[in-house]
Amino acid sequence: MTIENSMQHFDAQEILFAEHLSRLDLLKLDLSKEHGKKIVVNIWRTHGFEPLIPLMKPFFDFQGWHVDFNISGYDDTLMFEGRKDASLDIVWLDSIRALGQVDFREWVNWLAERIMNLRKRSSAPIILATWIEGVEQVKRLQALVDAVPGVYFANLLELQDEISGPFIDIRSEKLAGTPLGRVAQLEIARKLACHWMPAALSSSIKAVILDLDNTLHSGVLGEDGVDGVKLMPGHLAFQKYIKSLGEKGIFLALVSKNELADVKELFEKRDDYPLRLEDFSAVEVSWAPKSDAIKRVAKTLRIAPDAMLFVDDNPGELANVISGVTQIHTLYAHEDAFLTSRAVHNYPALWRWRLEEDDAKRILDLKANAERELLSENISDPSEYFRGLKVGLIYRYDPLEQLTRITDLCNKTNQFNLAIQRFNQVEIAERLKSKAASIATVQLTDRLSDSGVIAIIVASKKNTQLVVEELCISCRAMGRRLEDTIVLQALKGMSIIDGCTEVIFKVSHGPRNQPALDWLADLLSLAEGPPEGEVHLPISLVNVFKPIDGVKIEQGIMK
Template sequence: MNLFSPNLKRNDLIKLSKENHHKKITINVFRNHSFEVISSILNAFLSFSKLKAEFNISSYDDSLSYDNFQKADLNIIFIDLNNYKKNVDDFIKEKIQELSSISNTPIITLLLGNTSLKEYSICKILKPFLDENLIIDDSNFEINASRLSNKACVKLAQILGLKILPSFLQPTLKAIIVDLDNTLYQGILGEDGIKNLVLSSNHKALQNELLKLKNQGFLLAIASKNEEEDVKKLFTQRKDFLLQLDDFSMIKANWKSKDENIKEIINFFNISFDSVLFIDDNIAEIENVSHLHINTLLADENSAYSLKLYPRLLKTNFSKEDELRNADIKANLQRQELSKLNPKEYFEKLQICLKFHINHAGELERISQLLNKTNQFISNYSRLSLKECEEFMQKHAILTISMSDKLSDSGIIAIFIAYKNETNLIIKDLCISCRALGRKLENIMLYKAIELLHLHFNTKECILYFQKGERNMPFLEFLYSLNANIKENFALIQKKMINYEGLIIES
């Protein structure tokens, strides 16, 4: 079954939901109208992300009392505003705040009816996927205890199960690699010629979706079996294309296999294979890259629709660093050319500056974001929520490192979560963005951060906690290269004088 199809049948989805045996998650639902019309088919869509939900659904409760609250991976507030005689937007905001005070896990609010809280409006969520006139069906209330039409229920389950829920529960994707011929347009560049390529409504919509994602900080790249010069001419001449050459951080247009080109792109971006989506119209090409374990989407007549729904592309928050990422990645080509210089010359040529902050409240959102999406260079996977970061900062210390050079501003690229235990400095967790790796800075950042944290806490010894995860081998290799006293789940890190020559450091 194509779960991204615009036309799905409830009975087929119910059957598929029952066949889902993936990783279990728990979802609390606080509601005043029927959620069962959604939950009965939701697991069909969650199966695409290898998730299976078990629901704690409240009784019908206009007061949202949160009686019998249970711990869960996620909370949903599902409210029909028609049940209230007056505007209750302030009441809803209070109840969201109340729930956030008793739960550290994400809250998704879905409101049916007129509201100024547009970000929570079910109608607004459904509008890009369903005709507005088909959303409400008052006659449905007698049967299903909800004013949502049957079509709206299926569509909302599709949006929640594919697009929204996985984005709160799994790491966000970082890059989208696209084919060109019959993917971004109709036709074959080398055979049909630039002028004869057709930009259909679906291809135009797909380019529009990709441009939106690029503007949200996702990296775009091209992997195409074409001549690179032809590709450059294509984007120069086709002014009707929404995407332009500068929107792509890397272009691999040649006659090598797609999997080779994709590996080179991923290595250049310095990201994990699982954080990439590859879009191609050729099922054989999709099959040929399956061994890379990347995410794939077969381009067809509904490509734009499918991309709108694709898991892990919804950013629940958008930071300054997201805007900086594309320029930073492009600048890596120039950095690589200088990488053979000795550290002092390298730092001086690039004018690299590191800024260290301790307990900077204005950075909390980025701190939580980086802790929750870093997989390669992370020590202890603490995965603190925004609220937990705020609480930890009030009692202990969170050190951040920002980096810039003459080519770009990388923003915050490293986090240290630390506290004092008697005379010891305890580093509960640390992470460094993959974008900052390979710039001869890891040792400097570690030892300078430890030096500043010792001064902050007036401590003498440093204990760093770590665990062996599925994907943090880059951190573990770095740790074992330090010559530290390493135990089963922690390491004793001694003070060390580091040569910072040529580097600008601010603290």
């Protein structure tokens, strides 16, 4: 995105992330059309969806999406006739209409059958969107979608507290074909465009990088001093919200043009600040360009810029970062910190459908890296290093309970991703159940932290060939000299390896997967990197492989 277009988007934040959305302002908003992603969505509906489309469009433009909708006729039977290929299917149901005809239990049983029918027709993500009030009924619908891979439940009623007008308005049904009130339509449109759809379709943002002055507080530290900068109510709320993101496994980083000693003193003395300096996984305080500082943050966190969101109150600093750091996400920190908090909260791809146990582990794991690196510098013998850290690798095969984590690694891993297949939940679930396929997950532990599942290997058997369709290792495990053991021991433990005479690695050349290509070249002693397509490995190299000395190996249950 150009700097000019970015500035236009910053100006639009007051409209897009207003506490109370204005229909007129949204419809008048005309953002530059730099669409980097084309999305096709099928809508299967029992009430009107059309009123939401123009309300969602400014949010799509803000994130660079061009979205085409295929809208079905009104169909209470949900036959899904004439389904077209799409990125996403949304089942858009009027629960009042449905429950006026049958009781809840009968409706849910019927709905479960219909969702499964749609699932069989497509591997695209599915969002079931309706409104249900009773706690037990909500749990029942949530259980329904949890039982089917790649299906999510959007309970529109969760937004009721954020809506200043009636949630249901019968007058709206007569005019627009939906009982959803006009004000409710605004909030639902924002939620769909900023949370529900991106969470189903996009890789999530892993880090929020924050400026300090006039972003986390009001005032300039170097001029106003530690006691002079003000924590206004909006800044207090913003800091609390940012801290909650860290507790959910989102990396926090601080990038500020200040004196480091002043910043340390600020966080030591200001007890009214919810954020502490140790909440930040990376701290860059200097007078150097912020674009350079953010590149160092990316290296420290071991993530790409397209997984980072930078928030700053200075348009000049934002322009420097946009021009110097490709694909980074940016937001303008408004004088009204409540507005900034809403902008971050609603920023696409930051919200997630569910939190996984491994999400919270990544921050603790990064903090332990400093001690690991120190130990590595002082111990030259790898086996002594591994024994000293008590490194362990736990292998599990076809674990359906890890479906979400496996899919996340397929879609989030960029550097050590050999084939870049980007399998979705449905495609992974099919392989987990197939007798001709196997998926290995590898969990990494040591005495400093449990890194969680850091690698997945997706393979299938074709005659006498073991085909590695996907191989992903998290950046958290890279550089620990474990890659050979992670991969070859996982292949060795697969039941489908019996009778195979060779291993075939599927290989793609992506913009950032050079570490994976280098690993395969070293494994096969190739003078040049592996070509795209298929690379062959004799099965004998897997059969005779022995894990690196000093690492405890634990083999899980095989299918």
